Amino acid sequence: MQTELQQVRAFNRTVTQRLGVLNERYLGRDRPLAESRLLFEIGLKGAPVRELRARLGLDSGFVSRMLRALERKRLATTLRRPGDDGRVRFARLTRSGIAELQRLNTLSDELARSMLTPLGKKGAQRLLSAMAEVERLLRASSVEVAPADPLSPEAQQCRDQYFGELASRFRGGFDGGLEAAVLQSFVPPRGVLLIAWLFAEAIGCGALRALQPGIGEIRHLWISPKMRGLGVGRRLLDELERAARKRQLRAVRLDTNESLDEAIGLYRASGYREIAPYNDNRYAHYWFEKSLS
Amino acid sequence: MQTELQQVRAFNRTVTQRLGVLNERYLGRDRPLAESRLLFEIGLKGAPVRELRARLGLDSGFVSRMLRALERKRLATTLRRPGDDGRVRFARLTRSGIAELQRLNTLSDELARSMLTPLGKKGAQRLLSAMAEVERLLRASSVEVAPADPLSPEAQQCRDQYFGELASRFRGGFDGGLEAAVLQSFVPPRGVLLIAWLFAEAIGCGALRALQPGIGEIRHLWISPKMRGLGVGRRLLDELERAARKRQLRAVRLDTNESLDEAIGLYRASGYREIAPYNDNRYAHYWFEKSLS
DNA sequence: TAAAATGTCTGACTAAAGTCAGGGAGTGCA
DNA sequence: TGCACTCCCTGACTTTAGTCAGACATTTTA
Secondary structure (H helix, E strand, O other), X not given: OHHHHHHHHHHHHHHHHHHHHHHHHHHOOOOOHHHHHHHHHHOOOOEEHHHHHHHHOOOHHHHHHHHHHHHHOOOEEEEOOOOOOOOOOEEEEOHHHHHHHHHHHHHHHHHHHXXXXXXXHHHHHHHHHXXXXXXXXXXXXXXXXXEOOOOOHHHHHHHHHHHHHHHHHOOOOOOOOOOHHHHHOOOOOOOXXXXXXXXXXXXXXXXXXXXXXXXXXXXXXXXXXXHOOOOHHHHHHHHHHHXXXXXXXXXXXXXXXXXXXXXXXXXXXXXXXXXXXXXXXXOOOEEEEEEOO | OHHHHHHHHHHHXXXXXXXXXXXXXXXXXXXXXXXXXXXXXXXXXXXXXXXXXXXXXOOHHHHXXXXXXXXXXXXXXXXXXXXXXXOOOEEEEOHHHHHHHHHHHHHHHHHHHHHHHHHHHHHHHHXXXXXXXXXXXXXXXXXEEEEOOOOXXXXXXXXXXXXXXXXXXXXXXXXXXXOHHHHHOOOOXXXXXXXXXXXXXXXXXXXXXXXXXXXXXXXXXXXXXXXOOOOHHHHHHHHHHHHHHHOOOOEEEEEEOOOOHHHHHHHHHOOOEEOXXXXXXXXXXXXXXXXXX
16 A cells, blocks of 8 residues: 555656646746636636636635636626526626637647657557546546435436436337336435535436335446446445445345446446346346345 | 647646645645645755755745745754755754654645545556556656766766666676767767756766768667656657768667667667677677668 | 855745625525 | 525735845855
């Protein structure tokens, strides 16, 4: 473990040093860095001020003041969008603000090039794939799993994506009727719905409910496609099993469709064993159980 | 190319965000971040002030002022070391400074752990090896190659390390006698000595000199062991060949010892072909030539 | 040995980043 | 309608980070 931590620290040092220096040199040329970041965040489409604040993690006064500065330089405007909540201001780049953003993008590309070109073609390829791996895993490591209300908009959104995917993957489609009673069964203390968050975005979910005395059922385990293969599913499953243990369940069951290979792989790898059908789900091809000791 | 640059930018964003937030949260808790970094750099063994300045890339006044601040808090002292250059001050941590450094190290470890543990064992391993790769390549990409005086201390240092390595690798050892005339032959305009710099540290060298009319010779190509396999050797070799072309040479030659496998591999991969001995170097087993068209 | 260069220090300054309190406008609910 | 709340704004601050000029001691070079 010691050397692993040292490795992370070495990475941390090298990378912050190199990127910090470059960011300042390329992006903060004639303007405070925070202002450049704000320009980036507003982007071509504009954004509500509250969102800018959240994304940059900055104080309301600070952002407001920077927006005034951008307005004085005629790079951005804030307006109120009719139809929206009248308190919310919407920031948008002016024509010259967009030109400025393009210039920043060019500089940012130069920065990227300055990292790749000295390495030659093969080295650049190696760096790129290692970067992609680090980036994905680092994102995965900031994922947080927390219980949620099954009726919350985020839960609804996860379910929509989940059912949408089932509909496209199942041979013969999928008709996602779901009674309110099932959702109620995910509510504590008998069940639980867990959502995996990447910052403010819900990127996965999974639910546990009581099936029979001593036996729970896991349902709706889903991970956003862009976060697959990074262990998020495994984490959700682990947490659901932990929740089941806490509820004194001695086993959990689940069913799944033949087309969901990653899920089936995950279940087998996690110690689930195939059992006889315990329900008449017409979309299920496999039924699994794992005993929790 | 476009998507490659985008990949780098995505990495840049994710990593600076994640590391920036964590750095501040963990290391800048009750003290300016720069001060924490200074504590790190002084370290257990202490360091000369000039070196601290160089490593952190900070203004002399700024560092001096931070040192005074650390002194006021009884975390560090500066002293003059007898025997050394009397102008140089040496910074050293006090007992409580060391305790503070340990605390920082603990926090830094926590930070590292917070990245690894959510990924599970396999994910952590993947992250670690990708991090190591990114770190090494990023360091390699900040290497700069520049001509140097063959008599400069850095050149001397490179040669010492080079000869030292030859002595340990050659069967039967190596007696590194080198006449001043040879060094003189590396001086422009007829020859050139290139040094590869990683920030202020010389981590590789290579020399070109005139051998016969129209033919040059490459000598002393060496890369620090910790920077091997990252394309630095290839870059030095390319630059030496470019220098040869600029001098209107139509070919370059070099000799090498059988034990230097990496070098031999590099030469072959770069288009060098074995030729008959063109000198009577008793340590050489192979003689190579490449024609520059 | 004088002159130039180097290493460190201080004082005086600036820019950037961030915090805090309070106020006005708008929204949603009782 | 009144009240609590949200969103954004401004003004008044502080801290952090940095720059610059010059002073002084020491070392190196001519």
